[in-house]
Amino acid sequence: MILLALRDDFPILKREVNGYPLIYLDNAATTQKPQVVLDAMNEYYTSSNSNVHRAVHTLAGEATEGYEACRTQLKEWFNAERAVITSGTTEAINLVAHAWGRANLSEGDAIVLTEMEHHSDIVPWQMLAEERGIELRYVPVMEDFTLDMEVYAASLTNAKLVCVVHTSNVLGVRNPLEEITKLAHEHGALVLIDAAQGVPHERIDFKDSKADFMAFSAHKMCGPTGIGALLIQPEVFQTMQPFMGGGDMIETVTVNGSTFQTNEHKFEAGTPRIAEAVGWCAAFDWMSSLDLREEHQRLVGIARWVAEQLRAMDISVYGRHEAGDSAVVSFLHPTIQSEDLAHLLDARGIAVRTGHHCAQPLLHRLGISGTVRASFYLYNTMEEAELFIEQMKYISGRFG
Ligand SMILES: Cc1ncc(COP(=O)(O)O)c(C=O)c1O
Numbered sequence: 001m002i003l004l005a006l007r008d009d010f011p012i013l014k015r016e017v018n019g020y021p022l023i024y025l026d027n028a029a030t031t032q033k034p035q036v037v038l039d040a041m042n043e044y045y046t047s048s049n050s051n052v053h054r055a056v057h058t059l060a061g062e063a064t065e066g067y068e069a070c071r072t073q074l075k076e077w078f079n080a081e082r083a084v085i086t087s088g089t090t091e092a093i094n095l096v097a098h099a100w101g102r103a104n105l106s107e108g109d110a111i112v113l114t115e116m117e118h119h120s121d122i123v124p125w126q127m128l129a130e131e132r133g134i135e136l137r138y139v140p141v142m143e144d145f146t147l148d149m150e151v152y153a154a155s156l157t158n159a160k161l162v163c164v165v166h167t168s169n170v171l172g173v174r175n176p177l178e179e180i181t182k183l184a185h186e187h188g189a190l191v192l193i194d195a196a197q198g199v200p201h202e203r204i205d206f207k208d209s210k211a212d213f214m215a216f217s218a219h220k221m222c223g224p225t226g227i228g229a230l231l232i233q234p235e236v237f238q239t240m241q242p243f244m245g246g247g248d249m250i251e252t253v254t255v256n257g258s259t260f261q262t263n264e265h266k267f268e269a270g271t272p273r274i275a276e277a278v279g280w281c282a283a284f285d286w287m288s289s290l291d292l293r294e295e296h297q298r299l300v301g302i303a304r305w306v307a308e309q310l311r312a313m314d315i316s317v318y319g320r321h322e323a324g325d326s327a328v329v330s331f332l333h334p335t336i337q338s339e340d341l342a343h344l345l346d347a348r349g350i351a352v353r354t355g356h357h358c359a360q361p362l363l364h365r366l367g368i369s370g371t372v373r374a375s376f377y378l379y380n381t382m383e384e385a386e387l388f389i390e391q392m393k394y395i396s397g398r399f400g
Pocket residue numbers: 028029087088089090091118120121165167168169194196197217228
């Protein structure tokens with residue numbers, strides 16, 4: 001029914017849910033995986049499974065090569081000199097809190113956050129603030145769903161770090177990162193970008209971005225779950241100490257003490273995510289055959305149309321769909337409870353998300369406790385969007 005050649009690469013899209021063809025609109029939570037990613041992981045476990053770095057046999061060599069190829073790929077894709085492989089965005093941000101924050105922040109210092117942050121870019125800082133007596137300052141979100149840049153500029157005095165989400169997972173708004181980073185640096189603060197929702201849609205040049213840290217997850221960009229990365233500018237990387245001790249991150253260990261590796265391995269204690277790294281590499285290869293900019297414009301266009309249709313049905317839409325924003329549509333039906341609506345859509349094969357989307361401070365600012373969220377990705381089509389709206393009209397007419 002739906003013509004888009006790349007859909008054939010995703011086996012899961014062929015399945016039915018409750019007797020209907022699956023329409024997967026929960027991409028901001030996680031994306032589907034192309035067959036090449038599944039094959040690469042299967043092939044790794046079938047033919048090369050071993051542990052990395054510590055043995056000379058052939059399989060260990062292949063495993064090490066597969067794992068390190070992911071790091072090389074990350075550095076190339078994002079133009080970065082240092083790429084630490086983590087379990088995802090959450091671990092990457094916690095890594096900064098422990099390995100940089102503990103060494104560089106003390107009582108009286110301030111961290112600037114925004115009300116738009118995902119919990120994974122709030123809670124680690126709250127934990128550190130409690131431990132160290134650090135002040136947390138939140139930049140408000142305004143009625144047009146953008147950050148209050150005047151408050152931001154005024155909140156930079158004594159700030160040592162600015163943590164900002166690249167693109168909101170609730171609103172789809174892409175923040176003015178260039179301006180945010182420039183202002184932060186003028187005040188001597190470092191910048192951490194939570195790019196979990198940015199990297200799926202935008203090919204970011206980390207060096208050019210001038211941000212000091214950038215965190216993201218593979219599973220939001222067609223890669224496996226359980227793996228992500230933290231990019232760090234080299235000058236900052238030198239100043240950071242390991243936060244997790246164990247195998248692989250050391251140079252020598254004696255009963256009196258240890259010395260640590262000086263490269264990214266110092267942050268990668270223990271057996272890493274080898275199959276996931278191999279799978280992520282395959283995802284990058286797959287994505288490199290696309291024109292991401294063009295695909296992104298197509299998807300934002302779909303999201304904008306969906307938002308207009310919902311508004312025309314008296315449904316409140318929270319967010320913005322301009323050129324740089326993401327294809328996320330958050331909304332609230334005036335009479336049907338979000339969970340009921342999601343169940344009714346699921347009964348017709350349509351997967352959407354409901355709830356607070358791990359962004360309770362943002363929802364508090366918006367005066368709501370949750371939304372329904374439809375999020376579009378590379379394999380979604382206009383026909384799917386039309387079917388979604390058709391079902392929304394039917395459900396509204398019948399149950400609203
Ligand atoms: C903006 C944002 N930040 C952070 C995260 C956390 O990512 P992960 O759970 O992969 O660590 C998410 C996931 O939904 C997100 O959307």
